[in-house]
Structures are given as C-alpha cells and as structure tokens.
Amino acid sequence: MTFESGKSRQFLAAVVVNLSALLHGLAIGWPSPTMPRLQSPETPVGNEPLSDYQVSWLNSVVYIGSLTVLPICRYVSENYGRKRVGYLITVPLMTCWILTLSATNFWHLLVARYLAGVGGTTSLFLTPIYVSEISGDSIRGQLGSIFMFSLKFGILLGYIIGAFLSYHLFAVCALFMCFLYFLCFNFLPETPIYLLRNEKEVASTESLMWLKNNDTTAVERELSRMKIFVEKNYNAKNTVSLKDLFRDKGTIKAFIIAMTLLCGQQTCGIMIVLAYTAKIFEMAGSTLHPNICAIIIGCIQIISCWLSILLMERAGRKTLISISCIGIVICNCILGVFFYLKYHSYDVSSVNWLPLIALSAFSILYCLGMGPAPFVVMSEIFSSDISALASSIALLFMGLMGFINMKTFPFLVDLIGIHSNFFLSALVGLLTLIVITCMLPETKGRSLQFIIHELNGITEHSRVSKSIKGKISNRTLSKKKEIK
Numbered sequence: 001m002t003f004e005s006g007k008s009r010q011f012l013a014a015v016v017v018n019l020s021a022l023l024h025g026l027a028i029g030w031p032s033p034t035m036p037r038l039q040s041p042e043t044p045v046g047n048e049p050l051s052d053y054q055v056s057w058l059n060s061v062v063y064i065g066s067l068t069v070l071p072i073c074r075y076v077s078e079n080y081g082r083k084r085v086g087y088l089i090t091v092p093l094m095t096c097w098i099l100t101l102s103a104t105n106f107w108h109l110l111v112a113r114y115l116a117g118v119g120g121t122t123s124l125f126l127t128p129i130y131v132s133e134i135s136g137d138s139i140r141g142q143l144g145s146i147f148m149f150s151l152k153f154g155i156l157l158g159y160i161i162g163a164f165l166s167y168h169l170f171a172v173c174a175l176f177m178c179f180l181y182f183l184c185f186n187f188l189p190e191t192p193i194y195l196l197r198n199e200k201e202v203a204s205t206e207s208l209m210w211l212k213n214n215d216t217t218a219v220e221r222e223l224s225r226m227k228i229f230v231e232k233n234y235n236a237k238n239t240v241s242l243k244d245l246f247r248d249k250g251t252i253k254a255f256i257i258a259m260t261l262l263c264g265q266q267t268c269g270i271m272i273v274l275a276y277t278a279k280i281f282e283m284a285g286s287t288l289h290p291n292i293c294a295i296i297i298g299c300i301q302i303i304s305c306w307l308s309i310l311l312m313e314r315a316g317r318k319t320l321i322s323i324s325c326i327g328i329v330i331c332n333c334i335l336g337v338f339f340y341l342k343y344h345s346y347d348v349s350s351v352n353w354l355p356l357i358a359l360s361a362f363s364i365l366y367c368l369g370m371g372p373a374p375f376v377v378m379s380e381i382f383s384s385d386i387s388a389l390a391s392s393i394a395l396l397f398m399g400l401m402g403f404i405n406m407k408t409f410p411f412l413v414d415l416i417g418i419h420s421n422f423f424l425s426a427l428v429g430l431l432t433l434i435v436i437t438c439m440l441p442e443t444k445g446r447s448l449q450f451i452i453h454e455l456n457g458i459t460e461h462s463r464v465s466k467s468i469k470g471k472i473s474n475r476t477l478s479k480k481k482e483i484k
Contacts, residue, residue, distance in 0.1 A: 006213035007139055013188050013211065014131045014143040019181040020089045021127055021147050022154035024120035026174055027096065027113075029158020031059055032294050037167060038109075044167040046105045052410055054106050058113050060407035065092075065117025066124075066399030073125040074392040082133070083190045085126045090182045093119035094175060101171035117399075124375075124395055129387060132379035132448075133191035134211055141312040141376055141444060148372030149305035156298030163291040196226050197385075229449055244386055245393070250455030254381035255390055257440050261321070261374035262398035264432035267405050268328050269425030270366050293356060300360050304367035316444040317373045318436065324369025325433035331362035332426035339419035370432075380443045380451055 035058070037043065038050045050058075069092075077085050092115040099112035127147050135143045161170050189211065195204035204226075208219045245255050311320060335358050342348050382390045412421055441454045 006211050006215065006218070007136065009211055009213055010135055010139065010143060013134055014146050015150075016181075016184045016188055017086060017127055017130050018146045018150035019177075019184060020086065020119075020123035021150040022157070023089075023093055023174070023177060023181060024116075024123045025151040025154020025156075026158045026161075026177065027062070027093070027116035027120055027154075028151075029155035029298070030116075030162060030170070031055075033159055033162025033291050034167060034170070045103045045109060050106060056407060056410045058109055060403050061110055061113045062117035062120065063399045063403030063406065065114045065119075066121035066402070067396060069118045069121050070125065070392040070396045070399070073122055074388045077126070077129070077388050081190050082126060082130045082194055083185075083188065085122060086130070086185050086188075087182070089119050089122045089126070090178050091119075092116070092122070094178045097171045097174040097178065101168055101175070121395060121399060124398075125391060128375040128379040129391060130191060132387075133193045134189075137446070139313070140380070141317065142309055144376035144379060145305070145309040145312045145372040147375050148367060149302070149309060152298070152301040152305045152367060152371070156295070156302055159291065159294045159298045163295060192223075193226055193230070196223075197230055242389075245390060248456055250452055250457075251382070251386060251390075253439055253455045254452075255394070257381060257436070258374075258378045258390060258394040259397055260432055260435045260439075261370075261377060262394050263401045264325075264428055265370055265374050266398050266402040267425065267428045268325075268366070268370060268432065269332055269362070269422060269428075270371070296356070297359055297363050301363045301367045301371075304364040305372065308368050308372050311368070312372070312376065313444060316442045317377050318440050318442045320369035321373045321377075321436055321440070322369070322433060324365050324371075324373070325429050325436070327365030327368075328362060328370060328429040329426045329433070331358050331365065332422045332429065334358045335362075336419045336422035336426065339417065339422065343417045343419055370429075377440065377443060380448060381455060383448070383452055 035050070035055050038045060039052075039055065040049055043049045073085055076088065096112045096115035096119065099108050099115070103109050103112065128144060131143050131147070132140060158170075161173055165173070189207040190203065192204040192207040192211065195201075195207060201223075205219060205223060208222055209216075212218045212222065244251070246252055308320065335355060338348060338351070338354050338358070348354075378391055378394065379387070409421060441451065443451050446454075
C-alpha cells in the first residue's frame, strides 16, 4: 500500500454514489416479504390476490428494464458525463415507488417493477465506473467492494421493512431514501479522467483537488499520469464502436472475463435465493417464519460483504472469486440433494435446518467473491475509452440472463423440481471457475495501465527487455554511422 492523499474524501464519494446501489437493493428485497401479502386474500393492491404467473412477471420484468436502459446510460455517460447519469437514477426510482404507493391493480405494479429495473441497472452501470475513476490504486478494490455491501444492505432493509411495516409505509420509506441520495450526490465532483478526456483540464484539476484533499503535489503527479494514459489509450476525435471490443487480444480477453463473471453472477442461484427466500424456506418446511429466515440471510450477507471489503486488497480479486465459486458449487449441490430427497418423498424432517445452513453458507461465499468482485474487475480490465461500451454490453447480457433465470424458475420448479434448478446453478458456478482460473490475471494493487498490458500479454519483464533492446539497437546504429 502506498500513501495517497484524500483517501477519506474518496471513501465519502464512494459511499454517496453507492446509495444508489442501496436503493437498487431495496427494490430487489421488496418481493420476498411483499409477494405473500399480494397473493393473500387481504391483498393491499386490487380486489383479487395475484397469481403465480403474475408474480413471476413482477420478478422478471425488472430485467426488461435493464435491457432497455443500458444504451441510454452509455450515451449519456460518454456525451454528458458520469454525474448526469447519477442524477438520472432518481427519476425512474422515485416514479417506481410513487406508482407502488398508489397502485390499484397488477399493471401499475408491473410498470413500477419495470422502472425499478431501469433505475437499478443505471446504478449498476454508473457506480463501478465512477468509483474506479475517482479512486487511488491502493484503495480502488476496497472502494469498489462497497457497491455489493450497499446492495446487500438495501436488500436487508427491504426484508426488514417489508416484514415489520405495511405495504404503503414501505413505499414511503423508499421515496425518502431516493430524495436523500439525490441531495447528497449533488455535492460530488465529475470524475477527473472523464473531464481530461474531454479536454477540460481546469475542471479536471478542480475535481482532483477535491478528491486529493487539496494536496497540490499529489494533484500534479496524478494529472501528469492521467495525461499520459489518455494520450496513449484514448483519442477524443475517434468514436468507439462495437468492433473496438475486438481491437486487440487484451480487450477480447477482458470482454470474455466480464461476460463470464456477470452472467455467472446472475445464474449461479443468487437471484432466485433473493427473490424467493421466503418461498424456499416454506417449501423446505422450516420451523422458523420465512420472513425471519430471509432477514437472517440478509444479515449474513451484510457481514460477508464487509469481510469482502477488508479482504479485497489483501487476498486479491482472483483468489476471492475462486473460493466463492467453489463454495457456491458445493452449497448448490447440498440444496439440490436436500430438495431431491424431499421431492421423492424421503423423510427429511430431521434435517430441516439444512437449507438455512446451506443458504447461509451460500450467501457468505457469494458475497465474499462473486458478489462484489465482478464489478471491481470489470472497472479495472478495460481502458477508459472502451469501458462504458463494454460495461453496458456486459450488463445487457447480465440482465438478459437474469430475466430468463427469474422468468423460468417457477415453471422449472413445476416441470423438473426445485432440486434441478440448484444443480444447474452448481454447473454454472463450475464453468465460471474454469474460465476465471484460465483467463483472469490478479488485479490487486496494480494500475489500470499495467492490467491492460498484462491482458495483452505484455509483462513488465518483456517491456523492460524491449526497452533495453531498443536502446542497444539505437546505440549500434549510431556507432555504425560514426564508423562510416
């Protein structure tokens, strides 16, 4: 760890922008305690309880919102700045909760959940990029891990608020938090590298002065480094297109890694666990109230995410992802075997505690690596000019996989049993582990430029050797000229 000025301000900025992730988590946690109410005879919306078919749409339409908003996110981010995207997050989220508060039928809820997906995906797009561009190398991983901590904290809040407050008070609390985020985010600066890329050196310097706590020496050093990086990796006159995702070996590898991590994150079983936590415990026959079990799982995820923040710069991204994938495979297999035995009418009453233990372990291991690390890694493996495009496409596929996963889960449960879903999730975790082991370099404590060079197969040793060979060749040529 090297000394860097302004760590406290960078931490503050990361916390504020991650309030949007908390809001997204709140929307993700909403279905688990709320859907049973909406399916009960005393439903707070309309006169008839919702069917399983309608519930599956409310859970999956969130991802349709994801698919539609990402092109807009990239356009606004590249043309108007990261901060404008941060402001836009509040529009769909506030509208979502206003609709939820005033809903009188299923269609109002469907539009509200769609808007929750729009706002949440905008947060998924913005937060890793913004945090990466305002963080020093020595704390970038830790600040990047705050995203998943905030997301899980929002989910836990959703479980708690939904369990102890009424349907309408839930929406009121969410609206208040949306307003709080907008108010705090207003005081943050635009990212300095975005300003420098757009030839706004004065504004970039002002942004760095705030982030570096007015340390002039640190600002001058960082500004010089950023100028070199921008000159080598970005030409403002050139527009980035899809073909740039395949412009060199490093970008192709980075894109494959990002796609694998984000799609694997959605299909390893976590979204099913989050949306159907209460239902899973009900199916398992747990003696605890399903909402209490969901809150326990949420608390465990919070502790695990905090542990991930502490370990991200110590253990490294690749190590945490590998441990996480191995644990996810094991936990999914345990859950699959339990529900397989229950499905075939074996007596499992003596081990009804097993799903709670397995889901708790699953949550710990997921939040340790596969939860936060993919967003940290995605913000580190692309050069500045391509990061917005690559991230938006990777998130687009993540949303598509999440939609398919959530929409088909209730039908697969009826068709092949819940145990088969867990076995499929275990297979996804295994495939993710194989790809990451073979392709992902360790990014801990390394500069973005160093990581990009390594993905291209250019090591520090080869760079030094090339430099030495170049100097020797120049000296040889100069001697030959002197002899002539």
